[in-house]
Amino acid sequence: DVKVTQSSRYLVKRTGEKVFLECVQDMDHENMFWYRQDPGLGLRLIYFSYDVKMKEKGDIPEGYSVSREKKERFSLILESASTNQTSMYLCASNSARGTYEQYFGPGTRLTVT
Amino acid sequence: SQQGEEDPQALSIQEGENATMNCSYKTSINNLQWYRQNSGRGLVHLILIRSNEREKHSGRLRVTLDTSKKSSSLLITASRAADTASYFCATAKNFGNEKLTFGTGTRLTIIP
Numbered sequence: 312d313v314k315v316t317q318s319s320r321y322l323v324k325r326t327g328e329k330v331f332l333e334c335v336q337d338m339d340h341e342n343m344f345w346y347r348q349d350p351g352l353g354l355r356l357i358y359f360s361y362d363v364k365m366k367e368k369g370d371i372p373e374g375y376s377v378s379r380e381k382k383e384r385f386s387l388i389l390e391s392a393s394t395n396q397t398s399m400y401l402c403a404s405n406s407a408r409g410t411y412e413q414y415f416g417p418g419t420r421l422t423v424t
Numbered sequence: 425s426q427q428g429e430e431d432p433q434a435l436s437i438q439e440g441e442n443a444t445m446n447c448s449y450k451t452s453i454n455n456l457q458w459y460r461q462n463s464g465r466g467l468v469h470l471i472l473i474r475s476n477e478r479e480k481h482s483g484r485l486r487v488t489l490d491t492s493k494k495s496s497s498l499l500i501t502a503s504r505a506a507d508t509a510s511y512f513c514a515t516a517k518n519f520g521n522e523k524l525t526f527g528t529g530t531r532l533t534i535i536p
Contacts, residue, residue, distance in 0.1 A: 315466070344523075353512065354467075354526035369523065401466055411455060411516065413524060415466035 314338070315416035317402055323422045330389040332419050334402030340414075341407040343385035345369075345377065348399040348418075360385055361407065392423045430513060430530040438535050443500040445530040447513030448493075454516050456489055457524065458498050461510045470498075470511075500532075508534045 318333035334343065342361050346354040346369075356369030358377040366377050374396060378386045385404075389396055399420050403413040431446045447456070455474045459467040473480045473489045473496065480487045486499040500507055510531050514524040 346526075351528060353528040354514075356523050356525075359523060399464075403467075411472060412457060412469035413467075415459075415468070417466045418464070420464070 315402055315404055315414050317400075317416040317419050319419050320417060321420050321422075323424065324389075324392050325424055326393060328389075328392050328423075330392050330421065330423075332387040332389075332400055332402075332421070334385045334387070334404075334416055335383050336385075336402075336404040336414070337383065338404060338406070338414065339382065340404035341382070342405050343379065344403040344405075344413065345375075345385065345387045346401045346403065347371070347396075348401055354401065357387065392421075394423050397421060397423045430511070430527045432530060433528070434531040434533070436533040436535060437503060439503055439505055441503055443503050443507070443532055443534075445498045445511050445532070447496045447498070447527055449496075449513075449515045449525075449527075450494065451515075451517065453491075456487075456496050457514045457516070458485075458487060458496075459512045459514060459526075461512065461529070463509070467512065503532075503534045505534050505536050508532060 315336045324330050344359040345357040348354050355371050357375050360366045360379040376388045399418050401418045402416040405413045457472045458470045461467045471482045471487050473487050484501045489496045510529045512526050512529045514526045
């Protein structure tokens with residue numbers, strides 16, 4: 312059974328803290344994605360990675376960075392958390408070889424106070 | 425407004441009835457996908473339809489695509505309480521690793 316896991320379901324951080332969100336997939340997928348989901352706005356792509364150490368900005372990269380040192384792991388970093396980064400964060404992955412659907416993790420609900 | 429907008433935003437129907445959700449998009453696409461999200465969880469892929477296809481079925485799901493109108497619809501037949509969820513359409517400009525653009529979703533509630 313395919314699996315995408317995220318390090319935390321719920322996270323509470325203070326303004327200005329550095330925050331790491333981890334995502335791991337066990338499907339040997341080349342591509343990994345980070346989204347944030349806010350009511351009324353749907354899912355918006357923050358960053359995606361199509362290979363180890365490769366990344367590309369999505370629609371809303373400001374205030375975020377990413378790291379992909381190993382194929383199975385994709386980390387989202389909030390360098391200095393702000394209250395407007397309170398959101399649900401979703402990680403996804405897919406194969407670059409013919410299957411186009413994305414597989415999602417359960418999400419991390421981050422609250423920045 | 426965003427690429428991929430669902431209509432209606434919310435829908436409540438009785439169990440056993442059919443549910444229809446619509447999605448409109450703005451730019452040309454290579455494929456369109458529908459996903460389901462149960463409350464507070466990740467998304468689950470339901471069905472994909474390519475731009476050269478007009479209709480596709482999977483179990484109780486039927487998806488149509490009209491590229492001339494830049495719209496798609498998702499029909500769930502004989503609804504069940506377990507179908508209660510949010511449904512999102514997502515468009516892809518190209519195959520493979522290309523980014524998906526998600527709509528804002530339709531919240532479907534099935535009344536037992």
